[in-house]
Amino acid sequence: VLRVAVLISGRGSNLGALIAAQRRGELPIEIVLVASNKTAAEGLRLAEANGIATLALDPASQPDRARYDAELFARVGAFAPDLIVLAGFMRVLDAAVLAPWAGRIINIHPSLLPKYAGLHTHKRALAAGDTVHGASVHFVTAELDGGPLLACSEITIEPGDSPDTLAQRLLPREHALLCRCVQWLAQGRAEWRDGTVHFDGVPLLQVLRV
Ligand code: GAR
Numbered sequence: 001v002l003r004v005a006v007l008i009s010g011r012g013s014n015l016g017a018l019i020a021a022q023r024r025g026e027l028p029i030e031i032v033l034v035a036s037n038k039t040a041a042e043g044l045r046l047a048e049a050n051g052i053a054t055l056a057l058d059p060a061s062q063p064d065r066a067r068y069d070a071e072l073f074a075r076v077g078a079f080a081p082d083l084i085v086l087a088g089f090m091r092v093l094d095a096a097v098l099a100p101w102a103g104r105i106i107n108i109h110p111s112l113l114p115k116y117a118g119l120h121t122h123k124r125a126l127a128a129g130d131t132v133h134g135a136s137v138h139f140v141t142a143e144l145d146g147g148p149l150l151a152c153s154e155i156t157i158e159p160g161d162s163p164d165t166l167a168q169r170l171l172p173r174e175h176a177l178l179c180r181c182v183q184w185l186a187q188g189r190a191e192w193r194d195g196t197v198h199f200d201g202v203p204l205l206q207v208l209r210v
Contacts, residue, residue, distance in 0.1 A: 002186040005033040005081035007089040012043015014087035014108060017175030018182060019050050027179065028186045033079040035072065037091055053079070059091075069094040073101075083185055086140060087178065095142035103192040105140040106185070108178045110170060112136060112152055117145035122163035122170075131157050133166055135174045136207070137181040139192045148197045150190055151208035153177040177210040 006015050015034060021027045034047035035055040044054045055075055062068035076084065086107040098105065111121035113136040125133045134154040141147035153173040157166065184190035190199050197204040 002029045002182075003032045003080060003082045004029045004085060004182065005035065005076050005079055005083070006031060006043075006047075006085045006087050007076070008034060008036050008041055008043040008087055009038050009090040010041050010043065010088055012041065012046045012088065013171060014174060014178050015043045016046055017179055018085070018087070019046070019052075021179040021183075027183050029083075029182060032081055033076060035076055037072075037089070043088070066094050066096065069097045073097040083182070085178070085182065092144055093140070093142075098140060098142055102141070103139060106137055106150070106181060107140045107145070107147070108135060108137050108174055108181075109145050110135050110167070110174065111145075112154065113138060113145055113149055120163075122166040125157065125166070126161065126163065133157050133170065135170055135177055137177055139197065148192055149207045150184075150192075150197055150204070151177060151181055151210050153210045173210075180210045 006018065008015055018031065022029055022031065031052050033053045033055060034044060035057065036044050037057060037059055039056040039058060044056060047054045057072050059068050062071055082104065084101060084105040111125065112134040116124045132154055134152050136149055136152040138149045139147040153176065155169055155173060199208065
């Protein structure tokens with residue numbers, strides 16, 4: 001059973017999807033901690049309601065970004081997770097705290113990376129006139145939304161779509177995508193080693209589609 005820590009900043013619907021999939025017996029994981037930089041994050045309440053340990057660490061409690069990240073990761077590390085999942089965690093993390101977790105920390109991002117790293121992804125996809133949009137899961141490195149890709153899920157952009165309708169239609173796809181990636185990691189089917197993402201023991205040549 002893979003010990004998983006989930007980092008969030010808000011609603012926690014991706015966290016909810018992981019909890020539900022774990023309950024259905026689809027994920028051989030234990031969510032050992034849900035941590036947030038926002039004390040008021042709804043996802044923290046969801047974790048509590050499910051009997052999961054929570055941690056809220058306010059960035060204002062630390063003198064600077066590097067020390068915040070170090071404190072956060074020291075506390076998360078105390079739960080001895082095998083995997084850290086960034087599920088709507090809206091902060092950039094310091095290279096120093098990420099290094100020891102290389103290959104053991106993933107992020108879900110609401111775009112078809114490498115397109116639209118950063119914020120306002122739905123708006124940017126619309127503004128570019130894209131006809132396809134989606135979400136991606138990647139291993140986290142110090143480069144913002146830039147680590148090696150594992151899988152993505154695509155949706156079609158329809159005439160009349162707005163950032164809100166795109167976000168709404170993408171969300172269930174995100175949930176399925178994240179659950180599937182965590183499942184692959186928990187089963188040992190997916191891994192990032194020697195600088196390459198492997199799937200079923202062979203280097204991944206193309207981003208997987210969920
Ligand atoms: C999700 O759409 C996730 O892809 C996005 O935040 C949302 C969190 O929703 N993440 C990012 O934008 C990361 N840069 P949730 O709290 O309901 O899971």
